Amino acid sequence: MIRNAASDAIRIIRRLWNQADPKTPGEDYKTIWNRAATRNAVDAIFTGATDEIFERSGEADAGRLRPLVGPTARVLNIGCGIGRVERYLAPFVGELWGVDISGEMIARARRRLAGIPNVHLREVAVGEFLSAFETGTFDLVFSFLVLQHMEREDAFRYLEDAARILRSGGALSVQFPNLLSPEYTAAFVEGARVGSRSSGRVRAYTEAEVRHFLELAGFRVESITVSAGARGNAEIYATARR
Numbered sequence: 001m002i003r004n005a006a007s008d009a010i011r012i013i014r015r016l017w018n019q020a021d022p023k024t025p026g027e028d029y030k031t032i033w034n035r036a037a038t039r040n041a042v043d044a045i046f047t048g049a050t051d052e053i054f055e056r057s058g059e060a061d062a063g064r065l066r067p068l069v070g071p072t073a074r075v076l077n078i079g080c081g082i083g084r085v086e087r088y089l090a091p092f093v094g095e096l097w098g099v100d101i102s103g104e105m106i107a108r109a110r111r112r113l114a115g116i117p118n119v120h121l122r123e124v125a126v127g128e129f130l131s132a133f134e135t136g137t138f139d140l141v142f143s144f145l146v147l148q149h150m151e152r153e154d155a156f157r158y159l160e161d162a163a164r165i166l167r168s169g170g171a172l173s174v175q176f177p178n179l180l181s182p183e184y185t186a187a188f189v190e191g192a193r194v195g196s197r198s199s200g201r202v203r204a205y206t207e208a209e210v211r212h213f214l215e216l217a218g219f220r221v222e223s224i225t226v227s228a229g230a231r232g233n234a235e236i237y238a239t240a241r242r
Contacts, residue, residue, distance in 0.1 A: 027198075027199055027200075028126050028199065029101045029102075029126060029149075029150070029199060029200060030101050030102060030103075030125075030126055032198065032199060032200040033100075033101055033102035033104070033105060033200065034102045034103060034104040034105075036102075036200075037082075037102050037104035037105045037108060038104055041081065041082050041104070041105060041108050042054050042082070044081075045081040045082065045084060045145060046084070046145065054084065057084065058084035058085045058087060058088050059088045061084070061085045061088075061144050062085050062087075062088035062089040062092075063088075064173070064237070065085070065089055065140065065142055065173055066089070066092055068140050068171045068173060068239070069089075069092060069093050069139065069140050070093075070139075071092065071093070071094060072093075072094040073093045073094055073095075073139040073140055074093070074094060074095045074097075074137060074138050074139050074140075075089070075093050075095065075096045075097065075138065075139060075140045075141070075142070076096075076097040076098075076099065076130070076133070076138050076140070076141045076142075076162075076165065077096070077097065077098045077099070077141075077142055077143065078099060078130070078141065078142070078143035078146055078147070078158055078162065079099070079100055079101075079143055079144075079145070079146025079147070080098025080099060080100050080105070080106075080109055080121065081100060081102075081105050081109065081146075082105055082108040082109045082112050083098060083108075083109040083112045083113045083119070083121075085142075085144065086098050086109070086113055086116070086119050087112065087113060087116070090113075090116050090118055090119050093118070093140075094118065095118050095120070096118055096119045096120070097119075097120045097121075097122065097133075097138075098119065098120070098121045098122070099121075099122045099123075099124050099130070100121075100122075100123060100124065101123070101124055101125075101126065102123070103123045106121050106122070106123045109121050129157050129158055129161045130158065130161035130162065130164070130165055131161070133165045134165065135164050135165060136164075136165065136166065136167045136168070137165055137167065138165050138166050138167065138170060139166075139167060139170050139171070140166075140170060140171045140172075140173065141162040141165065141166055141170070141171075141172050141173075142172070142173040142174065143158070143162075143173075143174050143175070144173075144174070144175045145175065147159075147174060147175075147176060148175075148176055148177050148202050148203055148204070148205075149200045149201070149202060149203070150203070151199070151203070152203060152213075155203075155213070156213055156216070156217060159172075159174075159213060159214065159217035159219070160217045160218065162217070163217050163218040163219060163242055166242040167242065168242060169241060169242060170241070170242045171239060171240070171241055171242075172214070172219055172238075172239070172240045172241070172242070173237070173238070173239050174210075174214075174237070174238050174240075175235055175236065175237050175238075176204070176205040176210050176235075176236045176238075177202055177203075177204040177205065177234065177235060177236070178204060178205070178206070178207070178226055178229075178233050178234055178235060178236045179204035179205055179206050179209075180206055180207075180233065181226075181229050181230075181231060181233045181234040182229070182230055182231060183229050183230065183234050184202075184204040184234065187202065187204070188204060205236060207224055207226070207236055210224060210236050210238050211224060211238070214238060214240045218242070219240035219241065219242060220240060220241045220242075221238060221239075221240045222239045222240055222241055223238070223239045224236060224237070224238045224239075225237050225238075
């Protein structure tokens with residue numbers, strides 16, 4: 001959701017909560033996000049954002065990650081979309097992989113990132129997770145605005161696989177919506193009353209749940225912070241080590 005538009009938060013989250021056509025519940029992630037990319041990829045990734053806000057957010061998130069990497073780092077992004085963060089992080093790492101369930105998103109990312117030689121993109125199949133990548137080969141895995149759209153079991157599987165592909169001491173940086181914030185509490189109540197819920201809807205977490213999931217997946221949590229929203233607690237950011 002847009003970080004600087006708290007007054008519009010509930011309107012935006014209503015759209016996020018039912019990302020897919022409510023008449024077609026039960027669709028898989030690939031179908032949902034291919035359709036969303038075709039309609040408006042920027043809005044699907046960062047709901048309500050202008051192109052300028054979209055780019056600023058990518059630059060800001062790349063800045064959030066830069067302390068965790070060096071010029072030879074091998075990095076992977078779970079849910080790269082059209083390369084929102086990749087454009088701004090690639091100059092500071094050795095190799096950057098972006099994976100996404102949507103072939104439409106990947107196609108747009110290839111166009112957006114053309115000419116950046118150290119970025120590699122891969123469309124993943126439903127249920128593939130990160131199985132294409134070897135154990136212990138990445139220095140950083142990150143995921144922003146993505147795990148929140150998955151069933152919790154699937155998000156956990158991605159976290160487990162992230163632990164597998166990270167080298168010993170490698171870092172994980174992830175974001176989840178905070179269920180205890182006023183925005184996501186209201187969205188949960190409203191979403192509970194929707195007759196047909198999208199498989200791509202937002203799932204919110206508490207700080208305790210984020211910590212528990214990361215530890216279950218094999219991580220040592222270094223920090224958990226909250227920010228954004230009307231009370232400054234809408235988003236949970238966690239950094240952990242393998």
